[in-house]
Amino acid sequence: MGASSSKLSFKQSVFRLFEEPNIPPTDPFWAQFWEVPESADDIFALFSSSDVRRTRDAALVNLEHLLVSVISRLVYLLRHSQIHYVPTQQSWQPGADHSSRSTESADDRGEQPLSAARATRETLNCMRIITRVMPFIYEKPELADWQHDLFWGADSGGGEESIPGTEEGDDADDRPLGAALIDTLTDFLFLPGFAIPLAQGLPTTVAYLIWETGIGSTTPIGTTNQFESNKIETLKTMLALVSQAMYYPAYALPIQGVRFTSYLVCNPDKRVVLGMLCSLLNTTMKYNPGWRLPYNHVVFSDPRQLLVTYALQLLIVLATYSVPEDENLAALGIHISEEPDGTARKHQKNWYRFYLARLHRIQDLQFLADGMSRLLNQPMQAGASYLPGSQKQVEWAPELVMLFWELIRHNSRFRNYVISSDRIHDFVVLFLYYAHTFRLDVSRVGLVRLCAYVLQTISCDSVFCVRLNKSFDSHHALPSSMRISGWDSSSAASGGTYADYLLLSIYSLITTSKGRLSALYPSLLDIQINLSPHIVNIGRLTCTRLIHLFSSLTTPSFVVANESNHVLADKLLLAMNGMISNNNHQANANLLYTTMRARRLFEAFRDLTFERCLEDVRLQRRTAGVAGATDRKDDVVIMFNADEAADIPSGADGLPDYGGNTGKGKGKASAESDGSKGSSTSIIRQSSEDGEPFKPTQPWFESWHSKVHLNIILHLLDVLPTHIPRLNMVPPLRSASSSGSTSPTRRARNQSPVRDAEIMAALRHLDDEAVLPESYAREFHEPIAFEWTIAAKGWYYSVLWSAIFIMHEVVGSETTSGLASVTGVGGGAVNGGVSAMGVWRGTKVVLFRVQETKAAGPSLLRPRGAVDAVAKSALDRLGGGPNQTQQSP
Secondary structure, eight states, rough: OOSSHHHHHHHHHHHHHHSSSSOOTTGGGGHHHHSSHHHSSHHHHHOOOOHHHHHHOOOHHHHOOOOOOHHHHHHHHHHHHHHHHSSSSGGOOTSSSOOOOOOOOOOOSSSHHHHHHHHHHHHHHHHHHHHHHHHHHTTTTGHHHHHHHHSSTTOOOOOOOTSSTOOTTSSOOOOOOHHHHHHHHHHHHBBBTTTTTTTTTSSSOOOOOSSSSSBBOSSOOOOOOHHHHHHHHHHHHHHHHHHGGSOOOOTTHHHHHHHHHHHHHOOHHHHHHHHHHHHHHHHHHTOOOOOOOSHHHHHOOOOOHHHHHHHHHHHHHHHHHOOOOOOOOOGGTOOOOOOOSBBOOOOOOOHHHHHTOOOOOOOHHHHHHHHHHHHHHHHHHHHOOOTTTTSSOOOOOHOOOOOHHHHHOOOOHHHHHHHHHHHHHHHHHHHHHHHHHTTGGGGGGGHHHHHHHHHHHHHTTTTHHTTSBBBBGGGGOOGGGGGGOOOOTGGGHHHHHHHHHHHHHHHHHHSSTTTTTGHHHHHHHHHHHHHHHTTTTTHHHHHHHHHHHHHTTHHHTHHHTTTTTTHHHHHHHHHHHHHHTTTTTTTTTHHHHHHHTTHHHHHHHHTTHHHHHHHHHHHHHHHHHHHHHHHHHHOOOOOOOOOOSSOTTTTTTTTTTTOOBBSSSSSSOOOOOOTTTOOOEEEEEOOTSSSSOOOOOOHHHHHHHHTTSOHHHHHHHHHHHHOOOOOOOSSOOGGGOOOOOOOOHHHHHHHOOHHHHHHHHHHTTTTTHHSOHHHHHHOOOOOOOOOOOHHHHHHHHHHHHHHHHHHHHHHHHHHHOOOOOOBGGGGGGGGGSSOSOTTTTOOOOOOOOOOOOOOOOOOOOOOSSSSHHHHHHHHHHOOSSTOOOOOOO
16 A cells, blocks of 8 residues: 555545444445455554554444455455465366365355465455454444354354455354454464465465464474464464453453354364464474574564464463363364263363373473473573673563463373473472562563462472482573672582572562562462472571571561561461471581571561560561651562462462562552553552551451460470580571671581581481471371462463564564564565554553553664664665555556
8 A cells, every 4th residue: 555545445434434433344445455455564554553443333334344345255265365365377186185174165156366466465355354343343342242152143244245245155153253253364374374384295276284383393394474374363362362361350250251262262173273372382392582683673673483482372371271161162163072972062172281191102291391492581691791782582471381280281292291390390490590680670460470479380290309409500591680698609518409499589589679579479388398308418507598588477466467468477487497397407408407596486486475566566666666657668578469369370360460460469550651651551569558557456366376386496495405406506597687798508517517516416416306296297288289260260370462563562562673574575565564563552451451651762783863864764765665565456
């Protein structure tokens, strides 16, 4: 649509949509929407969001006719694809595989065949119209019934009767319109000449060939930039269709479901599911960002990365979707097969998750582990470069962590392979990297939670816990921000195992997150409980920091600050009990020794009274009044709300923020903007002071204080000095606040190395029965797993869709800011066909909260000024601008 007259004509057609009440469905007017536009930007710019809303609100019938027309045109183009894409000499080979779900053999229907370029343009324009319109339909809940009747009602159909010029002899299509649309888009992803190449020996119709080698395929079929661009457009349309999830509240989404997604995952056609699943997996796992020339991404765009982005996002949407129990698949056009005994199947399967769980070949499992590890590791490697920003970081961490979570949850072979091959150590370090890096970034709190919950899930596996006792010899190779102060992997006294590193990282997350991860504290402590019966030889540095954490959790003012804070201290006690009991006290002599040095701390918690807690609260308030309450608020190490004490994310049944944070709690949620971010961000802060404050009482205090798990440690404090009298002379352990610049480990050694060595040797040779009676020695608790409730599922979906939302915003900004484009077939700029505008920009998203912030200012990598203007002008004159796409008619 390079000429201004064409753009004006298309804009007038858009005006007619909402100005003329009822345009007949057979009017040739509808053909302009797939014949005139030449790029996605033409449609997104000229068919603006206000135009879509005016059509939706003032002329809903026209919007319905538009959707039916473009969907019918898509079905028509697919059914007659042999005419458009296959040359005459190649039209039908007897030896080729012509199996297809939607296409027919090409015969002479008396119609004028389109060129491949024009057929592709019309196909893409139909997809773009659907992509543009659907989010604005979803955002208006009053259209739910109309939407259901249109796409899934008994009277809806996927035929071609609304297309002018369609022959009446064509076979009738009795599928619901929504089913016909999904089937057609899926087939276009595997259509020769559109998404995969036409080559000798390959089918000329849809045959669901896997795009890349890897799982399920060892023979490459090849591709081109144009084919990849077409796949991107098709995947983008499918994501727009299943994005109705964004417009449900988190508590309703798992119950309500999305019909387009239900149809995709419940369709039992094995060819379609395996072709799609393997194609999406292989495309993602084979991508290798690798090393590029420094700052190469500033000058050249990477369309391959865009394809991988959409493939990974659709894959995760399909793999994580749980079909509602009451979903009526018959109404979606899916017929459920009966069991051998004649009864109907009880529950609808997610076939993508089913086949993902059945992957079992070692080479396939290795392929998945290598691909996820490589992509997750790339940002850490790029960030460690000596040239800041020289390597572009891939931003797929949430989706990749979700994929890993789905695999270890549902595929026992993959879980066993990763754990038994020690690949799990790499993933643990990667998850801790993302959790530590984004612990203070409120827009990424969803990713931090994902990492914590994945670690909690795998910590339920005893084999994994035992594997963590392996020495961690690569600590020095970590980024400086990930290294533990005082770590010495060559010394057993200070620890050097993966278990030590995990426990120390948990300590760091809790004590350095300024209370922003308060909802994660229970899960982080649950990880320690799960590990405790299996880990041995805990380093002295680890033991010291466990004691310091216990000191923070048992501060009198903190214990009564909230009705659930005492749970945290009890969880830490359970973890330490597990490390000591189960015949582990000999292997964990460092913990025994450190506990003896901190005996006053445990005795103080035992003797704690309600009056002592209130006195400490009054002292804290007087101190805050002097220093300024506002300054102290963000400096509190521990802040925990009662509603966040569950194993599910806090407020998962409420309204989460942009990055997966939540807005439910006893306190009032207040939004703040993070000005350092160039993307939309919503920050939800919780404070019990803003709402109804918690009022502790004496009965409440007594109800839990007498039940804390102090028995084992108190018993050891009494018994150990009788067996090792020298324990009575050990110096007390200093608190973290008085530690100074010297590490606790080094200071403990400097006291008396000879005496310490003698005590440690004595502790390692203690008699089991003399130290712990049978009732204590077998202290064991079942692993605490992540609980998948309705609220947790709603939070899970909110994290996924918020990541998809922000990625589309980033893709749009990068598409327009690139200084070069990749040239496709016929000299056209392939990237010019991908819209620079976010699919859901400007719509009223409900699943998470979006708050626009100021865009980041000019920088070295993105000057956004005269340099960009000159570069764009030069490219436009040379015919390489993003809007210079030319298609032959």
